[in-house]
Every structure is written in structure tokens, then in C-alpha cells.
Amino acid sequence: MPEARNGAIREAIERAIEYIWERYSEPVSLDELSKSALLSRFHFARTFREITGVTPGRFLSAVRIHQAKRLLTTTSRTITEISFAVGYQSLGSFTNYFTQSVGMPPSQFRHLVRGTALNPTLPKDEVQASHGTAAVTISFPSACPALRVYMGIFPSPILQSPPVAAKIIDAAGDHPLRCVLSGVPHGTWFVHAVAATRTTRPDRRTDPMLFVDRRDSVTVGARSPLRVSMRLRPSRPTDPPILFALPVLRSLPPPVRPQTGSDGIGSDAGSVGRPLKNSRHP
Incomplete structure (x- = not known):
């Protein structure tokens, strides 16, 4: 079979x-x-x-x-x-x-x-004619706690060397989020997503609290922005080790339901990622 x-x-x-x-x-x-x-x-x-x-x-x-x-x-x-x-x-x-x-x-x-050097910083967005954008929609495992997600575009299927574009997304709840990475040079890249449910530097061989996903050989060009869908999953033995020194990913506190005003509309939590409207989960 x-x-x-x-x-x-x-x-x-x-x-x-x-x-x-x-x-x-x-x-x-x-x-x-x-x-x-x-x-x-x-x-x-x-x-x-x-x-x-x-x-x-x-x-x-x-x-x-x-x-x-x-x-x-x-x-x-x-x-x-x-x-x-x-x-x-x-x-x-x-x-x-x-x-x-x-x-x-x-x-x-x-x-x-050891805490005697500055934490790695995210690359700055650069607007140039030879650069494009990548719109990434990311979903989460069922009943997943609040996560801080590192999204990066790298030149390798191994998460190594500095990314050409990256963002950190605060994901409270299990709704899919969309983020846009700008300043991506035209070419073929690998999109990586990493999240942790507690303070973690990905420097161990395995960590059951580590969630990852990757999209290989995606092309960013001048005609239209790249659109990629990803779904975080627990890391597997077959995933190559994470080498790049990522910013520390601290898990977020449990999500708080937004307060509603008299019109019944919730207030904006101000997270980096945007929940998608009318999205469904299995």
C-alpha cells in the first residue's frame, strides 16, 4: 500500500x-x-x-x-x-x-x-524597483495557544543566514493571519515560519513546543506579489535544524476577548498580523 x-x-x-x-x-x-x-x-x-x-x-x-x-x-x-x-x-x-x-x-x-550582546534585529523594509512583496497567510494547529511567529524569507531550505525580509507576528487565537513582507528582491526564495509556546531559542535538536512550516522555491517578481499559504505544525525529526540566530520568541499571554462597545464592535488588539474575515477551520 x-x-x-x-x-x-x-x-x-x-x-x-x-x-x-x-x-x-x-x-x-x-x-x-x-x-x-x-x-x-x-x-x-x-x-x-x-x-x-x-x-x-x-x-x-x-x-x-x-x-x-x-x-x-x-x-x-x-x-x-x-x-x-x-x-x-x-x-x-x-x-x-x-x-x-x-x-x-x-x-x-x-x-x-549570555545576554551580553544585543538581540538580533529584523531587516528593514527597502522599497526599490527590483524588489517585490510576499503576502503570507498562516494558519495554526487546533486549540493552539497564543503564539509569537517569526516569518522570514531566506535563500535556503535550511533556516540559515540572514533573511532578505522578516516579521514577527503576534497570533492570539486560532484564526488565520495574513502578513505582508515587503522589500523582497526578485528571485527564488524559501519562506520559513517558526513559533514557540514559551521562551525558546531554537538551539536544541528537538523541542515539542516548537512549531514550523516552510514553502520551497517560491518566486518573487515584478508583475504581482507572491501569495503563500502556510500552516504551522510541530517540528519533526526530518526538519533540518534551525541555524540562524532568531530573536527570542516568547509565548504570549492567553488571549483576552476584546471589549465591545454599545455598537457591539470589538476594539482592535493592535497585533501585527490581521485575522482573515470569514475564515473557516477544520
Whole structure:
């Protein structure tokens, strides 16, 4: 049956991902990963990319930087020691890739998580002839608590390197919200959404309180704004780690029902996102 086969393939890819998390500090070959998944080398490489959105090599690199972030956060080991601990043989290569992925050098990231550096800021909107807009409609899981959602447009299926446009949306309740990201350069991009139900820096391997979604290879052009629909879901083992140093996402207090005046019209809560009218939920 197709569903059973798809489930078996996903389990095979998850075995390979578990192998990556266990052996990230060692040289890991495609042959080793395909054997851990019990798939042929060619079939494994193709299926891995279909399910995760990235190649096995890029997933491995993301895990290494992710674990470096964890070590910078939780230990006092030197940056050189950490670079070797996560599988790099060159401090220069590690520092360059970390900076490209996280948006800041390892030393600055360590200061950030210790509260001795400023929290990352959102990119400023730029109005230029070669830039367009992206209208994103985002839905939420049923009975989801109030969330603070980071929406960003990135050059990669892995949430890494600074975004070309981003916003933070306060979502109180389970109504879909629409936000517009302006100043997006014309081209092909990846739209990422991340939310947390409590104070979270996405620097752990898994977090059941983390919600994500992604839209791949979307095109922004001059003729019309990009329109994208997204639905947050709990993170999965097959989601690549989040590398970019996001602003801290604090969950919002429980939503308060708006007070109604004599005309029965509720007051505006003033959130960044706009609830869609006449929307329905399953």
C-alpha cells in the first residue's frame, strides 16, 4: 500500500538522520548513511532530499553547526575545541560557515546567549524597483495557544543566514493571519515560519513546543506579489535544524476577548498580523 510504503521510507530516512546525530563529529559518508537506512545509495540520496528538502551532506553540516551552538551555549569550551568537537578540521572553515549560517561569529553568538550582546534585529523594509512583496497567510494547529511567529524569507531550505525580509507576528487565537513582507528582491526564495509556546531559542535538536512550516522555491517578481499559504505544525525529526540566530520568541499571554462597545464592535488588539474575515477551520 502506498501509505505503508511512504511510512517505511520515512522511517528509513529518520534512521539515517539519527545516525547523523550520533556520528556528526566523525567523517560520515553517503555509503554509511544509505546502509543505515537500508536503501541503495542512489535511492537514499534522492529520497532524503525529497523528504527533508536538502541533501544528506547539507543536513550533516547543519547538525554540526547546531551542535556548535549548543556547546557555545552550555559549555565554556574554547571555540577551537568546539570546532574540532563537531567535526571540523579547520578553525577558519568552521568560523566562516558558522558566521554564514547563524548570522554572526561564534564569539558574538556566545555573548548573545549570555545576554551580553544585543538581540538580533529584523531587516528593514527597502522599497526599490527590483524588489517585490510576499503576502503570507498562516494558519495554526487546533486549540493552539497564543503564539509569537517569526516569518522570514531566506535563500535556503535550511533556516540559515540572514533573511532578505522578516516579521514577527503576534497570533492570539486560532484564526488565520495574513502578513505582508515587503522589500523582497526578485528571485527564488524559501519562506520559513517558526513559533514557540514559551521562551525558546531554537538551539536544541528537538523541542515539542516548537512549531514550523516552510514553502520551497517560491518566486518573487515584478508583475504581482507572491501569495503563500502556510500552516504551522510541530517540528519533526526530518526538519533540518534551525541555524540562524532568531530573536527570542516568547509565548504570549492567553488571549483576552476584546471589549465591545454599545455598537457591539470589538476594539482592535493592535497585533501585527490581521485575522482573515470569514475564515473557516477544520
